[in-house]
Amino acid sequence: MPYDEKNPLRQLSLDELRLRTSAKWRTYPPDVLPLWVAEMDVPVAEPVVRALTDAIALGDTGYPVGTGYAEALDAFARQRWDWDGVVAERTAIVPDVMLGVVEMLKLVTGPGDAVVVSPPVYPPFFPFVEHMDRRVLEAPLGDGHRIDPAALEAAFRQAVAGGRRAAYLLCSPHNPTGTVHTAEELAALAELANHYGVRVVADEIHAPLVMPGTRFVPYLSVPGARGAFSLMSASKAWHLAGLKAALAVAGPAATDDLARLPYEVSHGPGHLGIIAHTAALRYGGEWLDTVLTGLDENRRLLSDLLARHLPDVRYERPEGTYLAWLDCRALGLGDDPAAFFLERGRVALISGIGFGTGGAGHVRLNLATSPEVITEAVRRMAAALERG
Numbered sequence: 001m002p003y004d005e006k007n008p009l010r011q012l013s014l015d016e017l018r019l020r021t022s023a024k025w026r027t028y029p030p031d032v033l034p035l036w037v038a039e040m041d042v043p044v045a046e047p048v049v050r051a052l053t054d055a056i057a058l059g060d061t062g063y064p065v066g067t068g069y070a071e072a073l074d075a076f077a078r079q080r081w082d083w084d085g086v087v088a089e090r091t092a093i094v095p096d097v098m099l100g101v102v103e104m105l106k107l108v109t110g111p112g113d114a115v116v117v118s119p120p121v122y123p124p125f126f127p128f129v130e131h132m133d134r135r136v137l138e139a140p141l142g143d144g145h146r147i148d149p150a151a152l153e154a155a156f157r158q159a160v161a162g163g164r165r166a167a168y169l170l171c172s173p174h175n176p177t178g179t180v181h182t183a184e185e186l187a188a189l190a191e192l193a194n195h196y197g198v199r200v201v202a203d204e205i206h207a208p209l210v211m212p213g214t215r216f217v218p219y220l221s222v223p224g225a226r227g228a229f230s231l232m233s234a235s236k237a238w239h240l241a242g243l244k245a246a247l248a249v250a251g252p253a254a255t256d257d258l259a260r261l262p263y264e265v266s267h268g269p270g271h272l273g274i275i276a277h278t279a280a281l282r283y284g285g286e287w288l289d290t291v292l293t294g295l296d297e298n299r300r301l302l303s304d305l306l307a308r309h310l311p312d313v314r315y316e317r318p319e320g321t322y323l324a325w326l327d328c329r330a331l332g333l334g335d336d337p338a339a340f341f342l343e344r345g346r347v348a349l350i351s352g353i354g355f356g357t358g359g360a361g362h363v364r365l366n367l368a369t370s371p372e373v374i375t376e377a378v379r380r381m382a383a384a385l386e387r388g
């Protein structure tokens with residue numbers, strides 16, 4: 001693979017990547033090409049490496065304190081999204097986005113209450129919600145993988161029946177379809193949620209990963225969203241999932257709720273995680289832009305490759321995230337094409353089944369890799385189909 005100084009997605013060879021010990025590289029045998037879990041095939045951004053190595057050299061490995069992470073997110077949000085809603089006093093550091101989601105949902109719902117989600121959606125939404133004794137109610141995405149107000153309204157009405165409390169867990173941008181919700185769509189959601197008294201918790205972990213020509217709109221910035229929470233983190237955009245630390249941000253009308261967050265929650269995030277995320281948000285903008293350019297090329301490359309080698313697979317280029325959602329239903333491989341591509345093609349993708357309604361017959365492919373790996377993955381998938 002030709003090394004490209006300007007593209008972090010072209011800086012590590014497969015041999016180097018296979019030395020990694022993380023889930024992406026050690027779950028399957030070495031003859032399997034892994035394009036499944038949301039880890040990126042990039043070196044860590046230089047400002048993050050510097051912050052971490054300085055901290056190690058200093059022995060700065062104690063407990064975290066302060067609002068530096070929130071201030072870095074505030075500066076990033078102002079610059080990227082022209083939004084000034086990250087106010088340090090209305091934030092809390094949580095161990096990671098999913099545990100933050102759980103804690104926010106606990107603040108505004110009780111056992112037996114419903115949490116509405118819009119499938120196909122990030123599979124852990126289901127078990128995390130159920131593990132805390134809440135019920136998942138589905139309001140599936142509609143045409144073009146966009147939020148469907150009619151489905152939302154039906155689910156909200158059902159969720160609050162009998163005077164129960166309820167929440168909506170928004171995924172923005174949406175994993176796995178890469179949908180970037182518009183300001184209008186989010187405002188309509190806020191209006192419906194307010195009408196039914198449903199609290200919104202927005203998982204915005206993919207927020208920095210928006211493709212050229214599309215704009216990310218923070219949920220808390222839309223009219224009517226003052227009572228919501230957002231969970232943000234540098235983990236997806238800078239490949240820091242192993243350095244856990246995320247931020248919960250409360251809207252102005254949710255400040256009192258956030259104040260009830262149990263003290264124990266702040267025990268989860270690590271000081272080095274916070275250092276890494278803070279450095280990424282403060283100084284990692286240029287690096288992020290090079291990644292976004294590479295991802296934009298990759299999502300186009302995948303269109304070309306599929307048109308040429310797997311023309312029956314339907315794929316719409318994601319507007320955000322580095323995830324590609326492939327509709328394989330016309331291939332005749334049943335509900336779980338990922339199992340076929342793994343066994344016969346030696347390519348690991350994520351099966352659509354776990355994403356809820358609308359997921360069967362689909363696979364999720366991770367575009368945060370080199371063009372060469374994407375090309376080889378499609379070649380293997382097509383060859384497996386040909387062999388049958």
Ligand SMILES: Cc1ncc(COP(=O)(O)O)c(C=O)c1O
Nearest residue numbers: 038096097098099122175203205
């Ligand atoms: C939508 C979404 N939320 C949460 C996570 C996990 O985040 P964390 O590791 O911070 O819990 C992911 C990981 O891919 C994700 O895609």
